[in-house]
Amino acid sequence: MAYQLRIPAILLLFGCLACDDDTGKNAGNTGICTDLDGLQTCWNTGNTNNQGILPVSVNVNSGAGAFLLTAFVTGDAYPSVEAIRSPEGSRELYWDDWYTSDYNLTAGILPLGNEMMINWPIRAEDPALSAGRYTVDVAVIDTEGYYQLGKSVTYYTQVKQDDSFSSGTVQARIVYVDDLGDNATITGATEDAVAIWRAIWSTYGLTLSVDYDTRPEVDAAIPSMTEGSEDISEISATGTDADITVIICDTVGGTTQIYGESGGIPGTLVEGRQSAVALSWITNAGGDGTFSTNDIQVYGETLAHEVGHYMGLFHPVDFNGNRAQYWDALSDTDECNTTAACDASLGENNMYPYPVCIGFNNCLDQQSLSTGQAGVLHRYTGAL
Ligand SMILES: [Zn+2]
The missing domain is CATH 3.40.390.10 (Collagenase (Catalytic Domain))
Known part of the structure; x- marks a missing residue:
């Protein structure tokens, strides 16, 4: 696979004097939601910030087992997951921990095309969901590996209200x-x-x-x-x-x-x-x-x-x-x-x-x- 490098836009274009903070408080709205087929599905669009990242919120109720995020970008631009943060603010996934690894966890961290998917949690050893607002930072990069600022992302979040993993x-x-x-x-x-x-x-x-x-x-x-x-x-x-x-x-x-x-x-x-x-x-x-x-x-x-x-x-x-x-x-x-x-x-x-x-x-x-x-x-x- 032709993996893309990720090159920070802020180093190349301008200093980061007024960047969005990293706590998720500026995370995008959940948008329009429907409760169908046993899943709460929400969709919205947003633009990447001046670091080339769109923080996407996922609202998780108690009893939820997992969520799936799908992000779509058009043109020569590739979405991928930068990080997942819990409602308490702890970083549960970081792309570079797996990007250079010999172990495959999810293709969601790889900028491979115009569509990106990630399911969370993935394994029994990943932290179980807790009620509250998760933030998934979606990075968008171009063919050269540069982060794309102000890039429009359409995204869907789906939460399953089922935390039984035995049936x-x-x-x-x-x-x-x-x-x-x-x-x-x-x-x-x-x-x-x-x-x-x-x-x-x-x-x-x-x-x-x-x-x-x-x-x-x-x-x-x-x-x-x-x-x-x-x-x-x-x-x-x-x-x-x-x-x-x-x-x-x-x-x-x-x-x-x-x-x-x-x-x-x-x-x-x-x-x-x-x-x-x-x-x-x-x-x-x-x-x-x-x-x-x-x-x-x-x-x-x-x-x-x-x-x-x-x-x-x-x-x-x-x-x-x-x-x-x-x-x-x-x-x-x-x-x-x-x-x-x-x-x-x-x-x-x-x-x-x-x-x-x-x-x-x-x-x-x-x-x-x-x-x-x-x-x-x-x-x-x-x-x-
Ligand atoms: Zn196979």
Whole structure:
């Protein structure tokens, strides 16, 4: 990934004589709010201050479990989280603690595109929410890494009034594009794969509720989810602000090498260009257009894996060649160092980066999650 540097605007343009203070008292209003689908969703727009930061307020009532912030910026400008501060003013997250780290906590700290999402808290070891006003400082930088002053940001905050992290229900909406919804081979295999996905999650206290829909006017080639598209925004807009959209298509990102791709780690529950998970039915069918029993198992595991990304899970390990390079920020997934060692200790984990196979069609089941990984899924704001 091409990570952006962040270069303080104040050092380059002018001295900071009258900057907004750092306590959050100037934080933006919560804006227009609705209580729908078990979530309080608020939206507003604001401009970054003379440090290139927009402090966004999130009002949290007692009994709330987590919140999700989605920020949209237009043009060559990239929003990312600078810091999260509690109602008491303590800084619970700071971008640079994770930016240069070998451990992945959230993509919300990375300026990767026009859309930014962060869910908080993420892990059991992160501080639980307390009632009051949280402040999320949203930084906006340009392609060179300079903070952008006076840049307009549209943002949505969503708070779930559910602080139980041992059980929850996720509402997924599976949408077939083009004419795929008319193909009984594809719809039948998808429903069988959903049963496998549901079984994987039920072990960890997550109930999966699925609706099906079709969008025949949308092309079956879906672009890379890191770019997204207006089609994806429109597909997501016809669902609710509590469901996760899963698009079944021919190809993702113009290749049959990609089984599926998530529009963020985490993804958003409101509509945007990246507000979905996309899965290629062709790749999941093994490329031959027919689904073997093994293919359907892989398809079900891919659904759980990609929606796992969408709900905030990273791969437990990512490699550079044969060597591990990055690990997730969870303490109970093995910190292995080589592909051989990681295949052995994590090859059955649902979030492992690739299938571990001994010969053709003889792959390990990848259906397990650690307690820490399940905790991330339960903390996602869309798990109610
Ligand atoms: Zn993955």
